[in-house]
Amino acid sequence: xxxxxxxxxxxxxxxxxxxxxxxxxxxxxxxxxxxxxxxxxxxxxxxxxxxxxxxxxxxxxxxxxxxxxxxxxxxxxxxxxxxxxxxxxxxxxxxxxxxxxxxxxxxxxxxxxxxxxxxxxxxxxxxxxxxxxxxxxxxxxxxxxxxxxxxxxxxxxxxxxxxxxxxxxxxxxxxxxxxxxxxxxxxxxxxxxxxxxxxxxxxxxxxxxxxxxxxxxxxxxxxxxxxxxxxxxxxxxxxxxxxxxxxxxxxxxxxxxxxxxxxxxxxxxxxxxxxxxxxxxxxxxxxxxxxxxxxxxxxxxxxxxxxxxxxxxxxxxxxxxxxxxxxxxx
Numbered sequence: 001x002x003x004x005x006x007x008x009x010x011x012x013x014x015x016x017x018x019x020x021x022x023x024x025x026x027x028x029x030x031x032x033x034x035x036x037x038x039x040x041x042x043x044x045x046x047x048x049x050x051x052x053x054x055x056x057x058x059x060x061x062x063x064x065x066x067x068x069x070x071x072x073x074x075x076x077x078x079x080x081x082x083x084x085x086x087x088x089x090x091x092x093x094x095x096x097x098x099x100x101x102x103x104x105x106x107x108x109x110x111x112x113x114x115x116x117x118x119x120x121x122x123x124x125x126x127x128x129x130x131x132x133x134x135x136x137x138x139x140x141x142x143x144x145x146x147x148x149x150x151x152x153x154x155x156x157x158x159x160x161x162x163x164x165x166x167x168x169x170x171x172x173x174x175x176x177x178x179x180x181x182x183x184x185x186x187x188x189x190x191x192x193x194x195x196x197x198x199x200x201x202x203x204x205x206x207x208x209x210x211x212x213x214x215x216x217x218x219x220x221x222x223x224x225x226x227x228x229x230x231x232x233x234x235x236x237x238x239x240x241x242x243x244x245x246x247x248x249x250x251x252x253x254x255x256x257x258x259x260x261x262x263x264x265x266x267x268x269x270x271x272x273x274x275x276x277x278x279x280x281x282x283x284x285x286x287x288x289x290x291x292x293x294x295x296x297x298x299x300x301x302x303x304x305x306x307x308x309x310x311x312x313x314x315x316x317x318x319x320x321x322x323x324x325x326x327x328x329x330x
Contacts, residue, residue: 018080152304
């Protein structure tokens with residue numbers, strides 16, 4: 001077993017199909033984003049066949065109050081592995097790639113974090129042996145396979161959607177250059193004032209919405225909400241096997257309060273996922289929400305979502321901090 005590290009998309013080989021969070025498409029998108037650098041770790045067997053790969057993101061943060069300049073590494077999910085590998089085999093490969101991450105870790109970096117692992121039992125012993133600190137996190141998703149999503153809506157949200165549609169509000173996927181540009185502009189204006197939630201640059205978003213040849217990507221869609229030929233809502237959704245992931249959404253609520261553009265933007269992504277036979281629809285923004293954002297979480301629950309507990313793992317470069325935090329959280 002040996003591991004290669006790629007830092008340029010031009011050198012990436014063809015990878016095993018799996019989560020978009022660890023895809024070459026996401027790698028290319030992160031290359032366009034300021035303040036972060038992607039690393040693709042690919043594990044091979046002795047015959048040169050790929051066993052799995054893991055996308056690691058090096059991030060940079062600059063804060064004025066208090067003045068802080070820091071680096072850290074993020075692993076978003078457990079990675080992608082060959083179907084033949086069982087849980088024990090996947091954990092062994094993950095452990096080997098995690099060792100590579102520690103080899104890249106130096107004195108400038110504040111911490112390494114592993115987030116968005118669906119099964120909280122995955123690599124538990126590996127992460128614990130490296131003195132990672134487990135902290136509670138949440139996932140919020142809707143099951144689309146057992147009921148129509150309209151049946152899961154609360155009574156109030158059914159009324160909001162019905163009223164908006166009766167007033168002439170429509171929603172669909174953005175396909176033209178103008179629609180995509182206006183939809184991304186709406187998202188950018190909305191997230192500009194959000195401290196806890198950052199929107200990638202437009203160049204990075206365009207990279208994930210398109211394939212290298214310029215056509216629309218099947219793994220990412222931008223939806224727009226229109227009223228009288230004006231775009232008043234927008235949402236961005238990412239897709240993988242059996243699941244749709246809502247990454248960003250917004251609506252012009254202040255100028256169009258009775259049209260519920262924010263609700264309709266999310267509803268557009270949900271209905272499209274159900275139409276295309278995805279089993280689950282997950283709200284990525286619900287993860288790691290601070291306590292004062294519970295109102296936003298309550299809004300998402302009106303779509304009939306379920307909350308599931310998971311873990312967010314962090315390892316700080318100062319060992320005494322890891323020891324103190326593990327006494328608190330373990």
